[in-house]
Amino acid sequence: MHEEKIWLKLYPKPIAKNVYYRAETLQQLLKNAAKEYPKHKAIHFMGGEMTFKKLYKKAQKLAAFLQQKGLKKGDRVAVMLPNSPQTVISFYAILLAGGIVVPTNPLYKERELHFILQDSGAKMIIALDLLYKNVQSAKVGTPLETVIFTGIKDFLPFPKNLLYPIVQKKQQGKLPAIKENQYTHFLQNILKTQVAEIIEHPVDFEEDIAIIQYTGGTTGFPKGVMLTHQNLIANTSMCRQWLYQMKKGEEKILGLMPLFHVYGMMTVMVLSVMEIYKMILLPKFDPETTLKTIHKQKPTVFPGAPTIYIGLLNHPAIAKYNLSSIKGAISGSAPLPVEIIERFQEKTGGKLVEGYGLTETSPVTHVNFLWDHKIVKGSIGVPWPGTDAAVFSEETGEKLPPGEIGELGIKGPQVMKGYWNNPKETANVLKDGWLLTGDLCYMDEKGYFYIVDRKKDTIIAGGFNIYPREVEEVLYEHPEIEEAAVVGIKDDYRGETVKAVIVLKKGSTVTEKELNQFMRQKIASFKVPRVYEFRTELPKTAIGKVLRRELKEEGNTDKK
Structure with a gap:
């Protein structure tokens, strides 16, 4: 079974060569936590705290209400909230009620939300009160019947709950006037009711969908990734x-990665309930607030993205704060520059490693070792226990030997069931039990994997293949650069x-000329950028992934 998995020889003794987990649902994890650790703190949010027992009770109340409003097994419920106690309550309540969670980015505009509501067929949504107008406009022509609103202030401790509306009004304007009726409800009022009985539905651990997570994918409209209870439990295990x-x-985890994305969901919301960690939730990334929170609350686990670590390390007041509580940090969503790893570890004394995953794999497949191994520069690490990975030839579809570049394929219990209502796209990426990722990579002789780039991001200039990640790594070596993104733009002579x-x-005050000289000393001339553009920030997704497509489109528009 393990003959081809050469990376298993690298595993330190404490890591089993396979993954072990019980066939328990996600909601059962919360039941277990509330029963076995009732007084243990589950959530810290802006000064207020909540135990596992209280979290479970609130989830029960909401679950009962959803069933009273007609929620049946398999019905979809959208959640459109920033990181907050309400997000955790909603997630587990929907599952307790027998529903499927449809996480939704609070930054989505009306058109984007409308597509997800329509495509998923969500009958209900739990949303932030500030998004009232968006929700009202987006629900037209969708199956949406029930809307539950909540505000950030609802879970703030005194006196912050009184002061927050004043601050919010100054920053975002007056809250919309929302009236409660048979279609529109307030979460706070639901949670004031008595715990009612919930109809418990039998769950097929391997087959029943827990969440539908929408992803941009490579082309066209977003696709709904169907993740089962087994997918998420296996990946968390x-x-x-x-x-x-x-x-x-005993651990405290910094919940800064969005819980509406499967990376934050798994590493914060599910892992914390499985392992009885305290979640320290922050509704958005602000470097100063994050540094203060680490200094005061002393989290030990810090899942994040390169842009978050870069933002913290470049904050002018970082020296004022003690970050030494952090034992381990795993970076996902984008390539992690080596310089950032070294600076972070020097500042915290903890370990920061790069990992890799996709929404379609719940999401993690590869990570570098946190302990007992030196950092392997530029590598995404090795596959997790119970995960198989291989490099496939784009021409023949055969597995390639170490050192050769091809498309990364993944096999394991965390691989999605498929795309919601999209058998054609499902068939394009799931082949013979393997998920084809669309990422080009190679594996070295020891079993470490290296992402070269997305197939679609490869730049072909004058017949040469150029991988943006390689060029970006060199740019990050320049001491004056905070962030960099490389794209291919149309060129009449070179193609791109x-x-x-x-x-x-x-x-x-570094100039284009100075950067050009720097780059020519480091990489082959055909890889050196021919065009430089200086900006104050890069366009990013909510989880910190640079929107290359947007930069590429802008670059090509400029050429016209």
Whole structure:
């Protein structure tokens, strides 16, 4: 079974070579936590705290209400909230009621929300009160019947709950006037009711869908990724095995990655309930607030994205704060520059490693070792326990030997069931039990994997293949660069040419000419950017992934 998995020889003794988990649903995890650790703190949010017992009771109340409003097994419920106690309550309540969670980005505009509501067939939504107008406009022509609103202030401790509306009004304007009726409800009022009995539906652990997570994918409209209870439980169990120095019931995890994305969902919301960690939730990334929170609350686990670590390390007041509580940090969503790893570890004394995953894999498949191994520069690490990975030839579809570049394929219990109502797209990526990722990579002789780039992001200039990640890594070596993204833009002579979009560190005066000289000393001339653009920030998704497509489109528009 393990003959081809050469990376297993690298595993430290505490990590099992396979993944071990019980066939328990996600909602059962919360039941277990409330029963076995009722007084243990589950959530810290802006000064207020909640135990596992209280979290479970609130989830029960909401679950009972959803069933009273007609929720049947398999019905979809959208959640459109920032990181907050309400998000955690809603997630587990929907599952307790027998529903399927449809996480939705609070930043989505009316058109984007309308598509998800229509495509998923969601009958209900739990949303932030500030999004009232968006929800009202987007629901037209969708199956949406019930709307539940909640506000950030609802779970703030005194006196913040009184002061927040004043601050919010100054920053975002007056709250919309929402009236409660048979279609529109307030979460606060639902949670004031007595715990009612919930109809418990039998769950097929391997087949029943827990969430439908929408992803942009490579082309066209977003696709709904169907993740089962097994997918998420298996991936969280792999994570638990990887974090073998962390102790059950003793850790605190910084919940900064959006819980509406499967990476934040798994590493914060599910892992914390499985392992009885305290979630320290922050509704958005603000470097100063994050540094203060780490200093005061002392989280030990810090899942994040490169842009978050870069933002913290470049904050002018970082020296004022003690970040030494952090034992382990796993970075996902985008390539992690080596310079950032070294600076972060120097500042915190903890370990920061790069990982890899996709929404379609719940999401993690590869991570570098946190302990007992040196960092392997530029690598996404090795597959997690119970995960198989291979590099496939784009021409023949055969598995390639170490050192050769091809498309990364993944097999394991975390691989999605398929795309919601989209058998054609499902068939395009799921082949013979393998998920084809669309990422080009190679594996070295030891079993470490290296992402070269997305198939669609490869720049072909004058017949040469250029991988943006390689060029970006070199740009990050320049001491004046804070962030960089590389894309291919149309070129009449070369077909495509390399463009670098740069964010300089504050006060920097480096010029295009100086950057060009720097790059020519480091990489082959055909890879050196021919076009440089300086900006104050890069366009990103909510989880910190740079929107390359947007930069590419802008670059090509500029050429016309």
